[in-house]
Amino acid sequence: MWEYAPAPESRDIANLKPNYRMFVDGQFVEGGGEPLKTVNPGTEEVLAEVSTASTADVDKAVKAARRAYDRVWGRMPGAERAKYIFRIARLIQERARELAVLESLDNGKPIKESRDVDVPTAAAHFFYHAGWADKLAYAGLGPDPRPLGVAGQVIPWNFPLLMAAWKIAPALACGNTVVLKPAETTPLTALVLAEIIQQADLPPGVVNILPGAGDVGAAVVNHPDVNKVAFTGSTEVGKIIQRQLAGANKKITLELGGKAANIVFDDAPLDQAVEGIVNGIFFNQGHVCCAGSRLLVQESVADELLEKLRVRVSTLRVGDPLDKNTDIGAINSREQLAKIHELTASGEAEGAERWTSACPLPDKGFYFAPTVFSNVSQAMRIAREEIFGPVLSVLTFRTPDEAVAKANNTPYGLSAGIWTEKGSRILWAAQKMRAGVVWANTFNRFDPTAPFGGYQESGFGREGGRTGLEAYLDV
Amino acid sequence: MAATSTAPSLPPALADAVRDDASLRRFLHGLPGVDQVGVEQRAAGLGTRSIKKAAKLWAIDTAISMVDLTTLEGADTPGKVRSLAAKARRPDPERPEVPKVAAVCVYPDMVATAVQELQGTGINVASVATAFPSGRSSLKVKLEDTAFAVDAGATEIDMVIDRGAFLSGRYGQVFDEIVQVKHACGDAHLKVILETGELATYDNVRRASWLALLAGGDFIKTSTGKVTPAATLPVTHVMLQAVRDWRTQTGQLRGVKPAGGIRATKDAIKYLVAVHEVAGPEWLTPDLFRFGASTLLNDLLMQRRTQLEGHYSGPDYVTVD
Numbered sequence: 001m002w003e004y005a006p007a008p009e010s011r012d013i014a015n016l017k018p019n020y021r022m023f024v025d026g027q028f029v030e031g032g033g034e035p036l037k038t039v040n041p042g043t044e045e046v047l048a049e050v051s052t053a054s055t056a057d058v059d060k061a062v063k064a065a066r067r068a069y070d071r072v073w074g075r076m077p078g079a080e081r082a083k084y085i086f087r088i089a090r091l092i093q094e095r096a097r098e099l100a101v102l103e104s105l106d107n108g109k110p111i112k113e114s115r116d117v118d119v120p121t122a123a124a125h126f127f128y129h130a131g132w133a134d135k136l137a138y139a140g141l142g143p144d145p146r147p148l149g150v151a152g153q154v155i156p157w158n159f160p161l162l163m164a165a166w167k168i169a170p171a172l173a174c175g176n177t178v179v180l181k182p183a184e185t186t187p188l189t190a191l192v193l194a195e196i197i198q199q200a201d202l203p204p205g206v207v208n209i210l211p212g213a214g215d216v217g218a219a220v221v222n223h224p225d226v227n228k229v230a231f232t233g234s235t236e237v238g239k240i241i242q243r244q245l246a247g248a249n250k251k252i253t254l255e256l257g258g259k260a261a262n263i264v265f266d267d268a269p270l271d272q273a274v275e276g277i278v279n280g281i282f283f284n285q286g287h288v289c290c291a292g293s294r295l296l297v298q299e300s301v302a303d304e305l306l307e308k309l310r311v312r313v314s315t316l317r318v319g320d321p322l323d324k325n326t327d328i329g330a331i332n333s334r335e336q337l338a339k340i341h342e343l344t345a346s347g348e349a350e351g352a353e354r355w356t357s358a359c360p361l362p363d364k365g366f367y368f369a370p371t372v373f374s375n376v377s378q379a380m381r382i383a384r385e386e387i388f389g390p391v392l393s394v395l396t397f398r399t400p401d402e403a404v405a406k407a408n409n410t411p412y413g414l415s416a417g418i419w420t421e422k423g424s425r426i427l428w429a430a431q432k433m434r435a436g437v438v439w440a441n442t443f444n445r446f447d448p449t450a451p452f453g454g455y456q457e458s459g460f461g462r463e464g465g466r467t468g469l470e471a472y473l474d475v
Numbered sequence: 476m477a478a479t480s481t482a483p484s485l486p487p488a489l490a491d492a493v494r495d496d497a498s499l500r501r502f503l504h505g506l507p508g509v510d511q512v513g514v515e516q517r518a519a520g521l522g523t524r525s526i527k528k529a530a531k532l533w534a535i536d537t538a539i540s541m542v543d544l545t546t547l548e549g550a551d552t553p554g555k556v557r558s559l560a561a562k563a564r565r566p567d568p569e570r571p572e573v574p575k576v577a578a579v580c581v582y583p584d585m586v587a588t589a590v591q592e593l594q595g596t597g598i599n600v601a602s603v604a605t606a607f608p609s610g611r612s613s614l615k616v617k618l619e620d621t622a623f624a625v626d627a628g629a630t631e632i633d634m635v636i637d638r639g640a641f642l643s644g645r646y647g648q649v650f651d652e653i654v655q656v657k658h659a660c661g662d663a664h665l666k667v668i669l670e671t672g673e674l675a676t677y678d679n680v681r682r683a684s685w686l687a688l689l690a691g692g693d694f695i696k697t698s699t700g701k702v703t704p705a706a707t708l709p710v711t712h713v714m715l716q717a718v719r720d721w722r723t724q725t726g727q728l729r730g731v732k733p734a735g736g737i738r739a740t741k742d743a744i745k746y747l748v749a750v751h752e753v754a755g756p757e758w759l760t761p762d763l764f765r766f767g768a769s770t771l772l773n774d775l776l777m778q779r780r781t782q783l784e785g786h787y788s789g790p791d792y793v794t795v796d
Contacts, residue, residue, distance in 0.1 A: 001756050002533060002747075007525035112523060271716050272513025307723075315752050324525035421508040441510050 004317075007324040009111045014102040020050045020187065022211055023194035024057065025064035026204025031057050033212055038187060041108035041330040042321045042365045050187050052212035058179070058219040061208040065150040065177040066225055068205030073177050074147050078134030085133060085172055087200040088193075089126035092119065092165075095196065099189055103161055104321040106188040108330030108366065109284050111322050121446055122165035125464075128448035129173035132469060136174065139466050145473040147175030148251055149227035154217040155190075156233045157183035157332050158287040158388075164190045166463050167230055168207060169448075174472035176228065179208045181220050185333050187211035218244075226250060228472065232289070235386075235412075235457045253461025253471045255289065255453060257386040258414030261407035262292040262443060263429065265400070266301045268419035272441065274308045277392070280417060280443040282316060282370050285328055286390040287336075289458070290415035292443050293387060294376075295394045296403050302396050306374060310355060313370050318359045328390055331366040340368050340389035347373050347382035352393070378409055386412070400425065404432045413455025417443045436462070485689065486725055493689050496647035503646060503685060509677035509713055518708040524748045528782075531744070535779045536574055538743040538771075539566060541761045543601055543732065545580040545769050547608075547700065553588045556581055558796045560592035567776045568794065576772065577761040578631055582607070583624040590628035601631035601666070605656055608670075608699035610635040614652060621659040632656070633666045633767075635699060636683065638673045646686060653690035666732055666765075667692035671710045672702040680710055684717035694730040700767060705735025708745060715754040718763075728757065734767025740778040743771060 021028040032054030037046045053061070073081070092099065099122075100114040109118070136145050151171045155163035160182055171178050182190035194209045210216055214237070221229045221241055231241055232255040245252055262280050264273045280292025297305050321329035331337040348354050352373040361367040368390055376383050376393040383393050397403040407416055416435040418426050426440040436453045439445060446452070451465035461471045485493065492502035526534055544563045546555060560579055567573040578599035579589050589600045602624035606612035612620075621632055634656045640648045657665045667687035671680050687695045695714050698705040711733045718729045731754070737743055743766060750758045758764050776793045 002537075002751055002759055003530060004524065004526060005528040005530040007527045116523070268507065269510035269513065270507040272510035272517070275513055275517050324523070421510075442512060442516075 004325050006320070008320060008322045009101055009104075009324060011101060011105060011322060013097050014105055015098055016047060016102065016105065018048055020048055020191045020211070022051055022053055022057065023191065023197075023207070023209040024061045025208065026198065026202075028194070031210070031212070033057070033216065036184060036187075036211065036213070038106055038185065039333075040105050041332050042105070042362075044364055044366070047105060048188065050191070050211050053210035053216045055219050057210060058216060058223060061179045061210055062150055062152070062220075062223045062225050064205035065179050065208055068203055069147070069149055069177040072203045073172075073206045074149070074175050076175070078136060078175070081172060081175065082130045082133035084200055084202050085126050085130035085169065088196055089123045089130060091196045091199055092123040092126065092193075095192070096120070096123070099161060099192060101322065102192060103189050104329065106186050107157065107160055108321050108332050110326040110329040111324055112326070113284060118159055118162045121448070122162045125162075125165040125169045125448045129169035133173040136469065136473065139469050141470055141473060141475040145174070145475045148472060148474055149176060150225060151176045151178050151228040151230060151472065152220040152223060152226035153178060153180040153230045154220060154233065155180065155182055157186040158284060158289070160186040161189035161193060163232055164193055167232075168193075170463070170468055170472050172206070174469060176472050177206050179210065179220055179226070181210050181212060181217045184211075184213045221245065229253075230471065231255070238459060251471070253453070253463070254459035255461070255463065256457060256459040258289045258291065258412045258454065258458050259294060259384065259386055259410045260290055260292050260412075260415040260417070260435065261294040261296050262417035263403045263407055263419065264295065264297040264301070264305060265403070265420040265422070265425060266298040267421050268301070269421060269441065270301065270305055270308060273305065273419040274312050276417060276419065276441070276443040277309060278312055278316070281392045282313070282328055282390050283444050285331055285368070287332060287388055288444065290437060290444065291388075292415070292417050293391070293393060294383060295392055296397050296406055297394065298403070299396045299398055306372075306394065309372065313357050313372060314359070316357060316359065316370050318357075318367055318369060319362055328370060331368050331389060334366055336388065337366040337368060340387060340391060343382055343385060343387045344371060344391055347376070347380060347393070350380045350382070352376045352380055352382060378406060384410065400429065404429060408432070408434045411457040414458035415439065489689060489724065493650065499646050499650060499686075500644070503682040506681055506685060509681055511677055514677055514709045514712055518712050518749070521748055521752060522708060522745045524745075526744050526748065532779070532782050534744045534747050535740060535775050535782065537759060538740070538747060538766065539775050539779075540574040540577060541765050542576040542772050542775075543578045543580045543734070543765045543767050544576045544772060545700070545734070545767055547580070547582060547603060551582060551585055553585070555796070556585045556588045557592050560589055562772070562794060562796055563593065563598050564596050566772055567779070573776070573779065577765055580633065580767065583620060583627065583629070586624050586627035586629045599630045600628060601633055602627075602629035603633045603635075603699075605634040605652075607633070607635050608701040610637050611639075614655065617652065618655060618659045621656050625659065625661055625663050629663055631664045631666060632660050633668055633696060635668045635670060636687065638670055641674070641679070641683060641686075650686055650690045653687055653692060657691040664693045665691070666694035666696045668696045668699055668734075670699055670702055671697050672704045677709065677713050680713045681717060684714050688717065688721050688729055692729070694732050694765070696732040696734055696767065698733075698735040698767075700735035706733030706737055706767075708749060711746060712749055712753055715749060715758070718758070719754045728763055730763040730765065731758070732765040732767055737766055737768050738770045738774060740774050743775065
């Protein structure tokens with residue numbers, strides 16, 4: 001009876017250009033690779049053509065990064081480096097609206113998330129790491145930590161700008177230079193970040209950004225003159241990288257997939273647990289490696305919680321990513337949408353009970369209505385495999401030990417959530433979780449001061465915080 | 476806790492909760508807790524909804540029709556109440572299509588004047604009662620206070636709970652008082668003011684909400700307006716969740732009234748969004764949601780004109796009372 005009128009953010013703010021070029025040695029240049037077309041997943045229209053790197057371009061970029069490292073950045077006093085990084089942070093804030101709209105166009109995430117989460121957190125990462133640049137000797141990593149050299153970085157499509165910030169900020173703060181490859185489907189904000197880096201007057205070659213597909217990523221990480229490899233993406237590709245780099249003298253950090261559990265005990269604050277579960281799996285269309293894709297709920301409150309959850313999920317608004325009232329935007333690509341359909345079909349075939357919100361979906365674009373599977377068992381694919389979409393699998397448990405056993409029963413180990421009003425139970429359960437990040441009575445909160453990373457097939461190494469600096473230092 | 480024969484009829488599970496003092500205590504303490512960080516985050520998140528154009532105009536008119544136009548001053552006079560009643564009847568004299576407000580809210584001794592002024596308009600006369608705002612008097616006085624207002628023609632009674640009794644854990648006493656005041660109300664609707672600013676925690680707000688609903692309150696209301704903080708969005712979220720849970724358990728619809736501190740249209744719309752998405756669209760009616768306010772009405776009127784005329788006119792173009 002009360003329909004919210006459309007409240008779209010203007011797409012003009014994105015300053016979208018028909019062509020984007022790669023950024024090498026301080027200049028935007030044509031790449032030698034086949035240009036790619038990046039698509040708006042909300043409408044399926046082509047947004048822009050982006051030039052991609054060839055193997056020769058990768059070599060050129062690594063050489064530029066090496067030069068910049070040897071001649072300027074590696075020997076620059078930390079306090080001087082910090083000035084550049086602070087400048088990048090401030091410029092991100094100045095161009096926040098432009099970046100947010102562009103991110104939503106290219107990625108499909110709702111504008112309220114790119115505006116309130118992605119862009120501010122990206123700026124926060126630069127601010128935070130800028131502060132470390134002249135204090136590395138006091139980071140508890142030894143008296144004189146040295147930079148590693150050239151960092152080759154490959155990032156995913158789920159948080160294009162934010163992942164670039166997670167990678168570039170600590171690398172620069174620690175005195176390394178960077179060759180970064182953004183994801184094939186979401187290269188645009190990284191290239192605007194390159195403009196910002198140019199605006200901030202960073203010495204040429206300190207940061208190089210090379211769009212392209214997996215082959216460019218492979219060329220970057222395998223380049224013999226790259227000293228450090230940082231990858232965020234699928235476990236499958238992470239394994240390939242680790243295999244290829246075995247024996248090479250490169251420091252590696254991998255941040256891979258996850259199948260996190262949200263554990264709700266019977267004494268949990270139920271209404272807020274519902275919020276946390278919703279935020280855990282429906283934030284960013286579920287395209288979050290640390291998404292709370294499994295819900296483990298104590299049997300005594302399962303019915304009540306599920307009823308509340310369905311009511312709440314029914315209020316989620318799916319649609320135009322640029323509408324300020326959209327809660328769930330578009331799935332990033334046709335391929336990803338197909339994968340979600342395939343896995344949800346397997347859930348039904350294996351006997352789980354499917355409930356999907358009756359929300360209307362736009363006619364064009366890649367959309368998937370929020371879905372909750374109940375009566376899920378550990379043996380089903382939807383309980384074991386990463387879906388990377390707005391799909392929640394609900395399992396129940398009877399005792400705390402059973403909850404812990406089920407939560408840990410996964411090859412992954414990136415994050416976990418614990419919901420209870422009892423402090424001692426939070427501490428007990430957190431100790432038992434094999435997960436890099438454990439949230440208590442909240443979920444999906446990111447802060448540059450908190451280290452982030454996984455166990456087992458979720459990867460190794462930490463990003464953020466004091467611990468995260470170690471990945472970019474010779475200590 | 477007196478075995479009150481006047482206690483409202485409840486479904487079996489809830490009837491057990493009010494059997495005696497100990498049961499009531501167990502029930503209220505057995506309600507799920509409220510996580511402060513979580514509820515405040517949710518309230519702030521919903522506060523970013525962007526309500527534009529037709530949706531905004533609808534919200535403004537709906538908010539006007541939900542206002543309990545209030546004057547609760549020692550300096551109130553029949554003249555003041557008469558002009559408030561005139562405002563209630565025609566909030567914007569130049570625009571007869573503007574809806575009238577839901578009620579005029581006054582002290583008991585002003586009820587007769589308000590009733591006279593509002594006869595035949597369909598606007599309710601609400602009266603605060605029960606030793607408002609502190610509630611510090613005997614039950615006898617509170618009941619007489621209520622009866623006085625009802626006899627004078629009040630159709631709605633805004634009572635205050637005994638916060639002292641609540642905070643010291645004497646839930647049965649608070650319950651009995653509400654039951655008896657409800658009885659004294661007769662046909663008048665009862666709004667139970669929790670004074671959430673004095674209850675301090677969200678857990679207490681949830682318990683007091685359930686206590687008032689169990690005792691038969693038709694509305695639960697945040698505040699008297701005499702204590703800071705008065706109404707806040709997260710507190711209203713907790714109360715909206717309570718009436719929603721109440722409906723799930725009993726099938727009955729009960730109302731919520733935030734009061735005090737809501738002065739701007741922008742804020743009123745945030746409350747309506749919360750009503751819409753936390754309780755549900757059924758609650759978007761003056762029968763189930765009210766704003767206890769005085770200055771809010773003029774801002775709603777100014778924003779209404781802005782929406783229709785495309786420019787802001789300023790406070791001199793709406794009547795001060």
